[in-house]
Each structure stands twice: as C-alpha cells, then as structure tokens.
Amino acid sequence: MSHPDPALVDVRPLADHPLVEAGEGRSLRMVAPGAVTRGRFGLVEYRLGPRTPGAAPHYHRTFAESFYVLSGRLTLYVGGAWQTYRPGDFAMAHEQGVHGFRNDGDEPASMLILFTPGVAREAFFAEMAEIGRRDQPPTKEEMAALYARHDQVMVDV
Template structure:
C-alpha cells in the first residue's frame, strides 16, 4: 500500500544544475510509474533546457513564478505565472528564464519512468561548474528518452 506524500515548501530531494535547482516532489517510484512532478527554479538569465523532443513521454509545464520563455516547435511563448503548457511526444520544446527575477516551474512527466535520474545525471555532469562534452550529454539524454533538435 502506498502512503501519502506531504512536502512543504523547500522539501523534497533536490539537485543543482548550474544555477537551477530541481526538486523531486513525486517520482515514478511514488506513483507506480504513472507520472513525475518536479519543481524547477531558474535564476534570472538562465537556460533551463535547449530544444529537444521525447519520443515516448508527454511533458507538462505550469509557471508558478517569474517569466519563462518556452520554445515550442517553431514558436516562442512568454509564459507568465499561471500559464500551462502541454507538450505531446515528438514536439520540439525548450525553456529559459529571460527575466530579471527567479522563475519557478512545475514540470510533470507522463509516464514517469525514472526521469529524476536524468536530472541527477545532469547535476553530476555539471557539478562544480564543469562543462560536459557533447558526447556525455547525448549519452545521458538518450538513456532517458530525450533527443536534441537543431
């Protein structure tokens, strides 16, 4: 039997990716693989994710604070707090914080798989300001259904 999870603000396992913090609120392990929900906080001027696709998962974004610039296929959207974006599989997307204040996103992945391992791997590759090679990034991405788009 699964138990309820209650996480107060600031609680949950977190990883640091450059100047962004990703906190795992619910993972596939918690939801029998149905979905994962992560809180992603980006400092002003930071890139969250360069354009990429997922072949098997749907990703959803909900802007909690700040301004998030979402790239979706061939359009760019300035997403304000309260904005919701659903990104079906095989849809190019990426996001960044072009604003002057931190931005906070909730990101949901369906199905969850073990998506948190991608963020843990990315945190490890970028630890202490390290710049990973393109080969290292591609290997990590492909393990977790993520493929870059030019």
C-alpha cells in the same frame, strides 16, 4: 459498508524531497518521482535564476512533458518559437512535440514539470545536476550518451 484501503495514500513531506542545486542558477525538487506514483506520472519543481538557460529544444518519444509556471516569466519553446509565459500559464508537449525552456528575464522563475507516464526522469535530472555542479563542461559525447539513455532527442532550430 467497507471502505477502500487508507494505506493507498502517499504523503511526501518537504524533507523527503529537498531542493537540489543543479549549477548555473538552476535548482530542482523531485516532488513525486515515478517510483512514488507507481509510474503514473512524475512531478518536478524547477527553478531558474535570472537570465539562466534551461533545456534547448528537444522532444521525447515515449512520454509527454507539461509545464505550469509558478513564478516569474518563463520562456518556452513551443509551436516553433520562443514565447514568454507567466504564472498560471500551462503548456503540454505531447510525445514527439518539440519544446524547451529558459529564463530570459531579470527575475527568478519557477515551474512545475509533469511527466506522463512517470518514467524515471529523476535519474536524468540527477545526472544533469551533477554535470552542472562540475568545474568542467561535459563533452559532446557525454551529453549525447546522457540524452540517449533518457529519451531526449535534441533538435537544431
């Protein structure tokens, strides 16, 4: 009896996906970027310090984004309102579903963010981290161009 190819298993040791500081109490780890998953999904570990802003309400046209709370209390914008979620809670924003996140609590919070399909979201997070580490805030034009490149449509709520 023949078996499938064992080379079709990918392993990424922690050293291959280090935690990257993203400024203002935020850090992230690109656990499984779309390039590794053959575009099937992308997985990011995202950490927010106490009272740290995250992503303002927005949506994506071409991919879904899911959130799984690992630690702390995470505030998610879902269903038209900001709501607090705890470890083990899960939320999925389908394509064009308005969502956002932040940490309103006094303790750090962390979550896994899953993108399907595995769009090159790591480029977005790398650019956001770079902006977050700068001494000067980005211009409105710079942010609009970033969002346009990465299928992120901001929503006023």
